[in-house]
Amino acid sequence: MLFRSWERAPTTTDATGAGSGVVAGARPGADGGGQRWPDVARVTDHVGVAHLLVTRHALVREVLTDPIRYRPDNALDAVTPMPVAALRTLAAHRFRLPPTLANNSGVSHPEIRALVAEALHPTRVAAQRDWLAALVRRRVAALDATLDTGVPVDLHAGLAADLPLLVLARLVELPDAPVAAVKDFARAALELFWAPLDADRQQTLATEVGRFHLVLREFAATGGGLAGRLRAAGHPPDVVVGALFFLLVAGQETTSQFLTLLLHRLTGEPAVLAGLRDGSVAVADVVEEGLRLEPPIVTWRRVAAVDTTLGGTAVPAGTSIVLWLARAGRDPAIVPAPDEFRPGQPGSRRHLAFGAGPHRCVGDQLARMEAATVVAETAELLAGVRVARAPWCPDNLTFRMPDTFLVHR
Template sequence: MSTEAPATCPAGYHGYEPFDMNDPFPSYERLRDEQPIMYDDRIGYWIVSRYADVKAVFDDWETFSSENAQAPVRPRGAEATRIMNEGGFTAYSGLSARIPPEHTRIRAIAQRAFTPRRYKALEPAIRANAARLISEMLSRADRNGDIVRDLAYDIPTITILSLLGVPADQVSQYKRWSDSRAAMTWGDLSDDEQIPHAHNLVDYWKACQDLVAKAHESGGDNLVADLVRAQGEGAEITDHEIASLAYSLLFAGHETTTTLIANTVRVLLGHRVAWEGVVADPGLIPAAIDETLRYSGSILAWRRKALRDTEIGGVPIPEGSNILLVMGSANRDAEVFDDPDAFDIHRDNARSHLSFGFGIHYCLGNQLAKLQDRIVIEELTTAVPSLRLANNESIEFGPNLSFRAPKSVPVSWEAA
């Protein structure tokens, strides 16, 4: 069946630009008010913007498959395809693009490795890294820093590398590979622009396969080794699936957490009363993190595919249609959140946000992301309560269909 929009579909985009992440929220509001289910022929996706509809689609995995969640938004060009095919690139989603029963089987095994024991063991190192990086930033004589460059960039990467058994001195390499994955999967690249990223993805996949081989050879106290041991004890998981989990986690485990840390600092400092509130009462930090996830999440949109003729919000959706669930819009739906454009760390239902998804694909690493963000905010508010945004107006967000990541968060502080 054709996946094209019906001829009667209105042509207006209501100010919505799929790849523009600088300030998408006014267009989201217009979508919710004027056309909450809109077909965007520029990208070939149905745009879903109201909370109830987004949540319902997430919850109905039998109708709305996740199989397109990791597919490139723009098709790979001939040269990038050749590079990846000849390089043996066969990586697949760890979990987010898999469907039951495969998803159910792999997630049940992977959950064994995401234990409170591992999180507790990681916490001292996370705190030590945060304190060290903050101290280095504060040592600058000009009292100017960048939260992304000086803090948020390294902490989650070191954490996830440690969790997966990768030496910490490979941070920059894995960051480069992860940037390529984001660009190739969710970006809007020309065929020529794809070529260097294709080389990086080949190297990235080989490194993930090497992690599995190393775990078979010498074991270890890390997540990949845990999965290899589970396999040896009879768990139904292949080496390729373990490598694919590593491929996904090495990206998802730090990219979105880097953004969460940067956005939490950025939004708190942009709302001075809220910053001073968490300085005075660190017990408010978890609520501030959930409100940041609602107000300015790391991921603003995610993808699904209709497996049969259906409807969303009363609008007919043909079988095979691609669907973009705009969580960044849903999280500001006035039907769910009072005064949704206000940042309020005392909001009583902030945890109802959809930034981690909903249903069977709810983010497996959400607690680790929140743990790292909480530690960073605790350390920052203690070490430098005078921290301020240096130039809020200069903050830009890279173009992307799904991820809203600030390129920098410039800050300054008073002399001690």
């Protein structure tokens, strides 16, 4: 899913980067409608800003792995420019997002990233598996009992929504805030920075994000775990807050989105569920195919640092580049059956759901562990349900943000 206004508007670009309006040499579609897209397309967003949309796997990877020509400086920029009133609200709460992780092209990035990676080390992640499996098992049993009474259950709210946050809190010693408050904050941040919005909605979201930002600022000054290690390394308070801010978005909200999207996809894949139950289909292969076909992060942004070319298209310095990660996973150049859910098919693991290059997601093993645990523990339940209400995702440039996912026996 892209901005809905882009989904039916493919154009090619000529050698100067100008849109031709003709989809010559475009690649097969992967949006379920057979639509064809060029490797690089010129698109205009809801406020009239032009972007280059990159769709081909090789070109998306080229951009992500070249921090010299393509910088991450715009990764966290609001796609809807904020009015003065919203900016004042954020300023009143001392809200700032200095370069820390996703938007950091400076010399501080490797050290900050290393500290976060240490907190999310695969050994520490693996140590959470048994605890998480037991929690998921209890929740599945409760959902199963409710289904037995004939009442539908919400697999998003009842199972997936808060699991990644609970695990993350154990790994990095997050502030002791109510789960609901953290989830509301994270979704508000995803909407404020990546959704098309009117001024009233921006003001509401700025107030919500600003208030929780103060909580993070207080914790950054005194908290242990990752916050303490960042302070000990000499990073200023704004950097510590920025790292925590990003973790609360990328470190848990995206994974809960993926869990819901994957569970929904699996309800429509009876052969895969049967294979999970009899052991002929590997859980890890299901997770990778899910990441390829149902990634929670649809796009990511870069800005051209110099005049360059990409796939034969001229890219002037300063150009906003939108990398269509979800489409790159369905590129026929990397998998033989790009639109089919075939766990273990060649190329399935070449998806870019976690990005690539120096900014590749440091929580990839955490997300994989959480998804594998949930898939293993829910296969039996999913095989016996029907979808009563599929998840709905609001318009958003980058995140899918599914809501309620109701199933019944």
